[in-house]
Amino acid sequence: MRILKVNDNTVRIFISFTELADRNISLADLFQRSARTEQFFWELISKARDEVDFSLDQPFWIQATVASEDEFVITVIKQEEQIDAEINHIIQTAFGEKKKNPRPSPKFASEKQWVYLFEEFEDVISAVRLLPGILQLQSALFQYEGEYYLTISNIGNPRKKKLAEAILDEFGESVMTTDTFLKEHGETIIEEDAVKILKRLEKKKRS
Template sequence: MRVERLGRDKIRVFLTFDDLVERGIEKEDMWRDIPRVHELFNDMMEQAYEELGFEVSGPVAVEVFALPAQGMVVVVTRGRPKDHEWMDDQDEELYELEVTLEESDQVVFQFDDLEAIVQAAHRTLPMTESGMGRVYMYEGRYYLALDNECGTSAFDDFIAVLSEYGQTTTTTEAVLIEYGTTVFAEDGLVNLVRYFPA
């Protein structure tokens, strides 16, 4: 489980499939109101408090993004607490969860710099028969948007290698197209290898 802050009232939690399996949770359980999911949420909030000082009570919006081969990304946005909530120590912290789930066959990887995405392309291109992916630059980072084009088990291996160089992100391709710069609109891996030889 990895936690990062997105803003004053928003955090992002990356859950691997191992995190879910350890707790006996299936992907489909994430939008069910069951004790195991509540325990997972409490664990996430505890880690967010310990690592980021992020504390929640009251209304919380939870967005769950299921990523192929990678697990899930959970974005938690807290509502503004009313003044009396800070004053009343008798109240237990209660979460009012509003959960939405999105699932996609597409995955977007974020890379810190050009060298990282080029190295990833050289490692992964031989694993696929297609050029795969679109490459974007946005806010100083590089992004590779991928569709599952090579079958489930092969895609899992492919994603595992990419994870050595970058990380999945909840930034959507629509955001990258609108606000970023399109580097390669198609055949991203092929073009990275072609223009940046090892």
């Protein structure tokens, strides 16, 4: 574990997946609020206070992302009241727009890119585990309003497309949005090769 103080308001805590396993915490656990993960988070903050003089004495935001195949990073950002209010306004506005505009009927917004919504992180893992190997596959994983969005492009030949679609439909739901919107309004968990990285992490976990 290593802690990087970016500035007085921001700290990044890097944790290896081995360290998580030693604490009996899985990648999915980190995205699900529980007494155990909350306790782990405050242990990290205590360590950050001792090592880099970072303490939380005001509202804050947390962003959790996969830094590499071996490491996870938690970014904690303290917010000023004015900034916090602005962010809340943006989120509420985006949510309101989502409620006013029902999803169009076509299954995919683009044949080049698919976007799938998953309610739970475990559903993402279950789907990714079964997806066929696709050499040129491009993918990313985002979180928005407590749900997970997997974007996929360069899906492969028609047979692999059909198989991938069946698997993704089993665990998630195709939605009409774009990675541009998710990058601007959500949190990026894995920016590139999300499927490949999650498959490798799941394989390491089982081995």
